[in-house]
Amino acid sequence: MNFFRSCENANHSEEKLLRYRVGQRLVHAVLATSFLMLLFSGLMVLWPPLLLWVRSVAPDISPGLIHRIGAVLFMAVPMLYLLVDRCGARQLLVESFTYDKDDIEWLKHAWRYFMGHAVGMPPQGRLNAGQKLHHAGVVIFSATVVFSGLALWFAKGYLGPAGLALAATIHGLSMLVLTVLLVGHLYFTFVYKALSAMTTGYVPKEEAMIEHPKWVEELEHQSASGKSF
């Protein structure tokens, strides 16, 4: 991925590699916070017992207001990413929709990775094929959830029964996919102890060698040729 050399950081050592820069971690935090706000307030509307319970604790809470604040934050994420780490945003977008032979092989053996076996999986770059699919899914279904949400927010009273049903169905299905993707995301974070990568930005080199050998190789190549990473 020579196009994105300028995305890399020089901070590394023999033990650990910088995987997420400060900007990327900030964007991730905003995305996670806004998504959880949307999910929680959406569930409050869908599932009245939750709303009743929340209102028993905080009587003045408004799921609609939480949902709208969350929606604005969620929609601001792409802009924020471009603002704080333009190269990283482009890299993520391009890599998420680019798959090579190793990625296809990796996906064929994804079940092994799901069960916690990273050793022996086909070599992967900065993102493994599962992460690429996850990010691609997040991009696509975020777009559909945003557009259907905007229709439900701003076109109320003009949608008519069929328009309402269509927008709400797309919104619900998109949110279903994004929620299942979130569950998968949390699963792999737990199984591969990956949370510290997002809190500190660093990953142990030993584990990167197992899961992302092509990425480590690329970093070492760049380092040897005197370019920063």
Added chain:
Amino acid sequence: MALYAFLLDLSRCIGCEACAAACIAGNELPAGAQYIHLIEQTHGVFPHLTGGFKNHRCYHCADAACVKVCPTGALYKEDGLTRLNRDVCIGCAYCTDACPFNVPQIVDGRSSKCDACAATTKAGGQPWCVRTCPSDALRYGERREILAEAHARVEAIRARYPKARVYGEAEAGGLGVVIVLPDAPEAFDLPANPQTPLLLDVWQKVVQPAAVGLTGLSVLVTGVAAIIARRNHMKELAELRAQQAQTEQNAGAQEGER
């Protein structure tokens, strides 16, 4: 359980708007809220004019789209009528889009529509609009009696209005406002066959339960698998480290032998 309904005889409505005024006053509606709108309808070319007054209000559909889409249960069916609990309404406005008659409005951030004077009628009284109507165009009672009255009134006016019919007997699952129409529904700007799109049912009965079910299932599956998978990963890391330590030890031993 008895089902209740209104009788709305548009052949007798004189458009005086007493019902609308009584509704606002009797229910102490806030500014901007109005449950009944009288809309004059005129058709044809002079001197062959026909017309009347559309009494635009909640028709209390049995198969009520607004109830289907209401996420909080603020809109609900009771005694065959569509009630509204504004305390629970969050103002999502889904009801305004879903209604095939375009009835509910958002007033002060919450849904606003006729609830058939719930407090009064549950106590055995008559709705304000019925009490006030000077031309006997409105009645309220058990639905089967209202239907019988509607059919009788249609027969009585058939000679004068050949297209007269009862509207609301089966439309939208049967309306809670049974209308004596002196002309075709279109002449009063009423849909001939009011329907809710199938997709509304798909959204409510398939997508939403599936969303909750599949999310729960994914949490369950990953919750169980996570314990096994993490153990597998820790084990393979330990094996890899032991292997590397052994390799380094062997390399050290070979170095020592040299």
